[in-house]
Amino acid sequence: MSIDKNLLKRLTLLYVEDDDIIRNELSQLLANFFSQVLVAKDGKEGLRTFLENQDTIDIVLTDINMPLYNGIEMVKKIRNIDSKISVIFATAYSDNEFLLDAIKLRVQEYIIKPIDIRKLLSFLNDIASNLYQEFLLKQQQYELTKYKEILDSNNIVIKTDARLNITYVNQLFCDISGYSDSELIGKEFKSLKFPDVSNDIYTDLYAKVLNNKPWHGNLKNIKKDKTHYTCDAHVFPTLGENGEMNGAISIQKDITKELNKKREIQLALMRDKSDIFIRSKEGSLEQNQLINDLRFKLQNLQVELEQSVRNVDKYMYSNEKYRLENKNLKTEIGLYKKNNNSSTALKLNRENSDLRIENKKLKEKLLQIELDDEKKLSQLRVYSDETRSELEDKISELTEQLESLQTDDVLKQKFEYWKDKAKAETARIENLEKQIIAYADGVTLNKIFG
Known part of the structure; x- marks a missing residue:
């Protein structure tokens, strides 16, 4: 050994x-x-x-x-x-x-x-x-022993006999349910069921355990104060020395808090989704309103631009008119200086001075109008350039499509030309064959047609 x-x-x-x-x-x-x-x-x-x-x-x-x-x-x-x-x-x-x-x-x-x-x-x-x-x-x-202590301290433990009557409950179960062990020993395992729980759950549990099979699922158990708690439950059959089922042990974990947290999260998510939907709907309305406002402002700007252009033309015309009048006045003043006395010349000078002041005011007003209109014209040019660029792109695209259509027409014309030419050539060959058949002897026909 x-x-x-x-x-x-x-x-x-x-x-x-x-x-x-x-x-x-x-x-x-x-x-x-x-x-x-x-x-x-x-x-x-x-x-x-x-x-x-x-x-x-x-x-x-x-x-x-x-x-x-x-x-x-x-x-x-x-x-x-x-x-x-x-x-x-x-x-x-x-x-x-x-x-x-x-x-x-x-x-x-x-x-x-x-x-x-x-x-x-x-x-x-x-x-x-x-x-x-x-x-x-x-x-x-x-x-x-340590595992049992850990199991007992963190999980509900329930033992039953072969008929699934309770024979043992640990302290944690008593703490959660409010029952004492003496109140539960001897009672059926399904006596822990909360009233609104379906009997089908316990029917399935009993059927599996009594047939020596484990069962796993969620159980909603009643407390002594008639409230309830939910647990994740495992139920295992226990075997005797002869291998037959002599009882069962159930290991349960209280998951009531976890389920409540999940429900709170789900409700919070539903509220968030509702708020997002409402905000998105409100945002769409605001967006549409903003777009309409911008369109309205754009239309007003276009009207103002057209009016400004008309005002520029009007002021240009007035300016030219005043310039010509001023020129005529200067000519008349020169004539008066030559032909009239000094008092008349002084009178004309005063009138001319008044005209100069009025002319200066008109020029300043015209200059301000030109500056304002220049800004609006600059904005209009930018907008016009963008619009022109888009139109040019569209014209280019349509031109390409037109050229493509024209190319297809040319190909069609060529096809018709060659088709007609092929028909003519076929007719010419048929005519030649007829002439050969009509005038050639048998040897020649045999060489040509085999």
């Missing part, structure tokens, strides 16, 4: 032997396999060593025939302290009296001196393997 040193290295061995040579040799050998080997030379020292190290010692290997306490007496006292410690007896005796005592003391193995090392290591390896399995089992039980 192979020896698993890793298992043995986890353990501490107490070796009790009164023979110094055997004790020293075997303890040195065993030290290569164990984490620690503690030694004692008699039963009394062995008991004291065990008491001092009982938390770390895993196996006791002891002789039977020793001074002070023999092996049987020592193991009896150790059993009073630790009833589960593993013990191996090693002795030169093999009578039935020692064998019965070893059985009573629940000794794992009994080995005869001189000790067969391979056999001893095999026994020790078996014990180490059993101890390791017990260690794993304890670890699993510990983990299961």
Whole structure:
């Protein structure tokens, strides 16, 4: 049998032997396999060593025939302290009296001196393997206990019998529902149903669990104060030793808050969508109103522009008229200067001065009008250029389409020309064939037509 040193290295061995040579040799050998080997030379020292190290010692290997306490007496006292410690007896005796005592003391193995090392290591390896399995089992039980504590602290736990009558509820369920465990033990699982819940849900749940199948879904349960809570529930059938369903366990998580939050979010989204729709509708109305206002302003600007152009023409005409009148006045003044006396000339100068002032005012007014109209004309030019560019693009597009249509007409004319030419050529060939048939001899016809 192979020896698993890793298992043995986890353990501490107490070796009790009164023979110094055997004790020293075997303890040195065993030290290569164990984490620690503690030694004692008699039963009394062995008991004291065990008491001092009982938390770390895993196996006791002891002789039977020793001074002070023999092996049987020592193991009896150790059993009073630790009833589960593993013990191996090693002795030169093999009578039935020692064998019965070893059985009573629940000794794992009994080995005869001189000790067969391979056999001893095999026994020790078996014990180490059993101890390791017990260690794993304890670890699993510990983990299961922790899992149960975590499960109980965060989830509702309900256990039932084979008829789905409640046999256990945890504290969290009592805290949420308001019921005490004594009020629920013995009642049917479906007695937790809120009145407005469909019976079909529990019919499906019972059918699956009673047929040894798990069930999962949402359950709406009633509280003691007649309100309700919603939970995400898993229901699993439990099996007995014969493999038959002997009950069920339900693990439930209260999701009432999560569902309420979802409903609030959905309502908020619906309100947001409604607000967006209303705002978009209002925005469309405002946009249409703005477009209509802009169109109206544009029409007014066009009317004002046309009026400005007419005013410019009118003022230009007036300016030219005043210029000619001014010129005529200057001519008349010159004539008066030559032909009339100084008083008449002074009178004309005063009249001319008044005309100059009026002419200056008219020029200033005309200049202001020209500036205002120039701005409007500049805006009109920009608008006209944009409109002209769009019209030019449209004209270009229509021109291309027209040219395309003209190209199609040319191709059609060419096709008709070649079609007529082909007809004429076909008629000419047919006429030639008729002449050949009419005037040629048989040899010539055979060469031509095969």
